Amino acid sequence: MLQALGFVSASSVTALIIVAIAYRFVPSPGEKQSYQEFNRMGEQYSSLQKTMNKVQEDLRDLEERDNKIYRTIFEAAPLPDSIRRGKRMSNTAQTYRYTATGDLITAIQEQANALQNRIRIQNASYDTLEHLVKTKELMLAAIPAIQPVSNKDLSHIASGFGYRIDPIYKTTKMHTGLDFAAPIGTPIYATANGTVNSTSFDAKGYGNHVVIEHGYGYQTLYGHMVRIKVHEGEQVKRGEVIGWVGSTGKSTGPHCHYEVIRNNIKIDPVNFFFNDLTATSYERLVKIAAASNQSFD
Numbered sequence: 001m002l003q004a005l006g007f008v009s010a011s012s013v014t015a016l017i018i019v020a021i022a023y024r025f026v027p028s029p030g031e032k033q034s035y036q037e038f039n040r041m042g043e044q045y046s047s048l049q050k051t052m053n054k055v056q057e058d059l060r061d062l063e064e065r066d067n068k069i070y071r072t073i074f075e076a077a078p079l080p081d082s083i084r085r086g087k088r089m090s091n092t093a094q095t096y097r098y099t100a101t102g103d104l105i106t107a108i109q110e111q112a113n114a115l116q117n118r119i120r121i122q123n124a125s126y127d128t129l130e131h132l133v134k135t136k137e138l139m140l141a142a143i144p145a146i147q148p149v150s151n152k153d154l155s156h157i158a159s160g161f162g163y164r165i166d167p168i169y170k171t172t173k174m175h176t177g178l179d180f181a182a183p184i185g186t187p188i189y190a191t192a193n194g195t196v197n198s199t200s201f202d203a204k205g206y207g208n209h210v211v212i213e214h215g216y217g218y219q220t221l222y223g224h225m226v227r228i229k230v231h232e233g234e235q236v237k238r239g240e241v242i243g244w245v246g247s248t249g250k251s252t253g254p255h256c257h258y259e260v261i262r263n264n265i266k267i268d269p270v271n272f273f274f275n276d277l278t279a280t281s282y283e284r285l286v287k288i289a290a291a292s293n294q295s296f297d
Contacts, residue, residue, distance in 0.1 A: 207249025
């Protein structure tokens with residue numbers, strides 16, 4: 001009996017030791033499932049982190065293009081990173097194995113919020129650029145860009161900008177515009193969008209003439225008309241007829257005297273015909289206008 005009792009006792013102790021070792025080092029089915037689930041969540045988080053990093057990189061590329069290309073084209077100041085990104089974000093994936101679930105969720109939420117903020121600011125930047133595009137369109141439409149008289153064959157340029165011989169006093173005098181010789185009644189066109197600033201008559205100067213205010217510092221003057229079609233305050237579009245060629249005022253023959261004024265300074269109109277001339281025709285026109293001759297007024 002003592003031998004049997006000793007055997008049973010030894011067996012029980014051995015069994016307890018084996019169970020304790022197994023419980024300590026061999027995972028249960030539930031533990032195996034939990035461990036597998038934990039690994040799966042880790043892989044999913046790692047994949048999510050890579051996706052968010054890729055989104056950050058794509059957004060950063062858009063921001064750089066916005067600053068270095070789009071805003072440069074429209075002469076707008078770039079947005080600093082402090083405004084775009086706010087709190088600095090880390091691009092390094094979290095070590096999920098040693099981070100509590102609550103901390104992981106907080107980190108992801110912070111990154112998502114930061115991305116949403118950057119996207120919101122980028123959308124606002126694009127709205128600003130859209131407004132600048134519309135403003136640029138208005139500005140381009142307001143800059144003189146065509147000849148005031150139909151002149152595709154360049155046969156109507158009679159006198160250019162600069163010092164020319166006065167047709168009456170025969171002295172050298174500054175000629176502040178271009179003379180387009182044409183038959184009486186030839187249409188005269190507004191060279192850009194604008195508002196008619198004045199329509200008046202000057203017997204010793206421009207005769208019947210029109211001044212158009214284009215904005216952005218630009219004005220144009222059209223002189224010696226036989227008749228004026230528009231009135232003060234009227235809105236006109238580029239290419240719209242505003243009057244007809246004549247020989248009124250101080251004029252020695254039918255022509256349109258045309259001036260471009262920028263910030264109250266009269267400048268050479270030959271630089272503002274880029275919409276209706278080819279490069280070759282423009283080069284010819286510049287040479288014709290530069291010839292030293294007698295002006296018509």
